[in-house]
Amino acid sequence: MSIKSYKDAINEALLQEMKKDENVVIMGEDVAGGAGTNGEQDAWGGVLGVTKGLLGHYGRERVIDTPITETAILGMASGAALTGLRPVAELMFVDFMGVCFDQILNQTAKFRYMFGGKAVTPVTIRTMYGGGLRAASQHSQCLYPMFTHVPGIKVVVPSCAYDAKGLLIQSIRDDDPVIYMEHKNLYDVTQEVPDESYTIPFGEANFTREGKDITFIGMGQTVGICNKVADKLKSEGKSATVLDLRTLSPLDEDSVLEAAEETGRVVIVDESYPRCNIATDLSALICQESFSSLKAPIKMVTPPHTPVPFSPPLEDLYLPSEEKVYNAAKEIL
Amino acid sequence: MSESLIAITMPKWGLAMKEGAILQWLKNEGDEVKKGEILVEIETDKVVNEMESPEDGRLLKKCVETDIRVPVGSLIAVYGNENISDEDIEKFISEFKENFVVEDDESGSEKDKYEKITLGEIEINFSKIGEEKEKNILFIHGFGGDLNNWMFNQEDLSKDYNTFAIDLPGHGQSSKNVTDGSLKNMAKIVNDFCAQNNITKVKLVGHSYGAGIAIQTASDFKDLIESLTLISPIGLGNEIDSSYLENFITAESRRDLKPVLEKLYNNSDIITRDMVNEVLNYKRIDGVESSLKNMKDEIVKSDLQNNDLKDILNLLDIPVSIVWGKDDNIIPSNHSEKLNEKILVEVIESCGHMAHTEHASKVNEVIKKTN
Incomplete structure (x- = not known):
């Protein structure tokens, strides 16, 4: 056990799984950096340095810098997964999913189903999401509801360093496609994390x-x-239960209902666009299954239905904050 | 006057405990309280447990409100006799507060107590509390446990002993590569552990599987062991709830594991989500499952116990005590009957398989008496 950041925990998970299983390969734009140049090798290690150092351990055969084409990255990773590798593809920002969505929506997510269960696609897609970094509307979205909507993909949203490591190892060992989403603001959050490898199963909220x-x-x-x-x-003098969903697909419905029924007052906090997001989905679930235990209307704290603003004061106003969540709670307490 | 006042402080349950909050007082100001009576219910990050009164006395003043977290060692109550004036009590409290220093992490006193040593292929994690005492105690937890199981025992006994608690191989922070879970092999590891720590004489305290290891160690390394305190030991009868072991290994979720852990206690309300999570986190580390399976295969065969330690135990020429919860669901407490008369047996009412946590002070008394 030692204190590690979210970023270190992800790096350690990759390192340990690459050591354990030679079929694990990573690929993406500048996951090492410096390929094809005479300059510094491993210059980047991913845009924020999350994969830094892996090149030194496993070389260019397993740490693959790709051209700037998200379509090709995901096509390559999914195809490689079909042939027996366990690729971890990095899509720098989830916002870039637009150009490669068909690979996920109609290919990767469907292989197992279309081939009658005979094809497995053990691919993990790591990607950065979320606002707060003044990165404007094309680099700040959450978009996890879009993937959660599609059957055949698992969607993982770790909230802390401990979960980041265990859920990433689980993602890599899982035989289905997994979108593993890293919030930009969490990379430096630290926590005690075991040095050993461990897994956290999908569909278990915390x-x-x-x-x-x-x-x-x-x-x-x-x-x-x-x-x-x-x-x-x-x-x-008021005590609150907090439930961390950990994975959006599969969703731990039992724990959601248990948490809601425990107090009868529910605030759901979701940073994604408010229409058809996780908050609305959970709200519907709770109303359908646990309506009689509710003592107040369900509150949803989400951004407004607009693109993420670039202006810092506007972005601050846009994002869910402690103050907004506190005020929402006070309204129903 | 203030010499006759007694400070009651926030206890320290386990090395990791930094703060605690009082959930409920079970005594009122003005009550006469006997040592061992339940004084308050305290909540830490890990557990909710009752604190017994450490002394006889009249509860003059409660110094902490409920639900407020205070550091370990903080004044929570003052005892004394009825003749003491309020001013004297206030003076006592303010003097205590002036001199009180919160134990801080930076000083290192905390970190130094968890240590690791390497014995061949395995690394053993242990905690050490108490120094330069005459005698040593070594605690050995049971199947699936870890050294934190002794949180209500180790700190308390460290006032009189150098105390060591180990994480057995395959458990806690020790290496998770157990291929041989036999008592013989584990006894050898205990012996090696003592040798490396220059422990030449030690009182062993073991729980369940750990108690079986303790008996084996006492038999194989006679010079090392001074006495044995065995809590719900394996090896003294045929019956054991083998489904507990099986389900402990296979449970993958909170919902599966909670009912398994509840079997351990008489009062299963003690099981919180945090406790279940902590066990799950441990079970999900690579190597744990196969280690546990290898140990289970040494504990049970065809749903019955695989070790018969009765003869070995009866022949030992050292003080031995056995503590058993009357309502132990894992190993029946009647296994403590028909043993050598020299063995002190204490069967505790309203107590399950975990006597050392459910009735800690009774167990601690027995450990002290086992001489």
Whole structure:
């Protein structure tokens, strides 16, 4: 056990899985950096240095710098997965999914189904998402509801360093395509993380706070916000349950309902666009299955239905914040 | 006057505990409290547990409100006799607070107590509390446990002993590469551990599978072992709930594991989601499952116990005590009957397989008495 950042935890998971299984290869734009040049090798290690150092261990055969074409990256990774490799493809920003969505939607997600269960596609797609970095509307989206919508893909949104490592190892060992989503703001969040390899199964949400008065449900980055608000409420004499979904597909419906029924007051915090997002989906689930246990309307804290603003004051206003979550809680407490 | 006042402080349950909050007082100001009576219920990051009164006395003042987290060692109550004036009590409290220093991580006192040593292929993690005492105690946890199982025992006994608690191979922070889970092999590891730590004489305290290891160690390394305190030991009868072991290994989710862990306790309310999560996190580390399987195969064969340690135990020429929860669901407490008369047997009412956590102070008394 030692203190590691979210970024280190991801790097360690990749390193350990590459060591354990030689079929694990990574590919993406500048995952090493410097390919085909006379300059510094391993110059980048991914745009924020998450894959730094892997090149030195496993060389260019397994740490593959690709051309700038997302379509080719995902085509290559999915095809390689069909032939027996376990590729981890990096899509720098989830926003770039637009140009390669057909690879995922109609190919990767469908192989197992279309080939009668005989084809497996153990590909992991790592990608960065979320706002707060002043990266404007084409580099700040969440988009996880779009993948959650599609059967045949698993969607993973780790909220902390411990989960980041265990869920990534699980993603790599899983025989289905997995979109593994890393929030830009979480890379430097630290925590005690075991040095050994370990897995966290998909479809098991995690209770990060236990309480009696109100329930917060978060995913990825918003879990930290929920925890902080729960701690603030605690100092005011109200106790809150916080549920971290960990994976959006599969979804741990039992825990969602358990968490909702425990307190009867629910605030869902989701950074993605508000129409047809995870908050609306959970809200429908809770209303359908646990309606009689609700003591107040379900509150959803989400951005407004607009692109992510570039202007810092506007972006701050746009994103779910501790203040917004706290105010939403106060309205139903 | 203040010499007759007694400070009651936030206990430290396990090395990781930094703070605790009082959930509920079970005594009122003005009550006479006997040592061993339940004084308060305390919540830490890991557990909710009752704190027994460490002394006899009258509860003069509660110093902490409920649900407020305070550091370990903080003043939570003052005892004394009825003649003490309020001013004296206030003075005592303010003096305590002035002199109170929160134990901080930077000083290193905390970190130094977890250590690792390498014995051949395996690394053993252990905690050490208490120094330069005359006698040593070594705690050995059971199947699926770890050294934190002794959180209510080790700190308390460290006032009189140098105490060591190990993570067995395949458990806690020790290496997860057990291929031979036999008692003989584990006993050898215990012996090697003591040799490397220059422990030449030690009181062994073992729980369940760990108690079986303790008996084996006492038999194989007679000079090393001074006494044995065995809590719900294996090896003294045929019956064991083998489904517990099987289900502990196979449970993959919180929902599967919770009912398994509940079997361990008489009062299963003690099982929180955090506790279940902690066990799951451990079970999900590579190597744990196969290590546990290899140990299970040494503990049970065809749903019955695989070790008969009764004769070995009866022949030992050292003080031996056995503690058993009357309502132990894993190994029946009647296995403590019909043993050598020299063996001290204590069967505790309203207590399950985990006497050392459910009735810690009773177990600690027995450990002290086993001389």
